[in-house]
Amino acid sequence: MRLNTLEKVYWAMKNRTPEVTVPEEIRVAALKPIQRMLEMSA
Numbered sequence: 001m002r003l004n005t006l007e008k009v010y011w012a013m014k015n016r017t018p019e020v021t022v023p024e025e026i027r028v029a030a031l032k033p034i035q036r037m038l039e040m041s042a
Contacts, residue, residue: 012018
């Protein structure tokens with residue numbers, strides 16, 4: 001994390017790089033625990 005700066009985060013968000021792609025089956029499997037965490041925090 002020390003190498004990340006606000007400027008680098010800004011440029012990454014502006015240019016949408018680097019792009020990370022996740023296979024659909026992993027995305028679907030990861031969505032369930034994320035939704036449970038969000039329900040618990042509400």
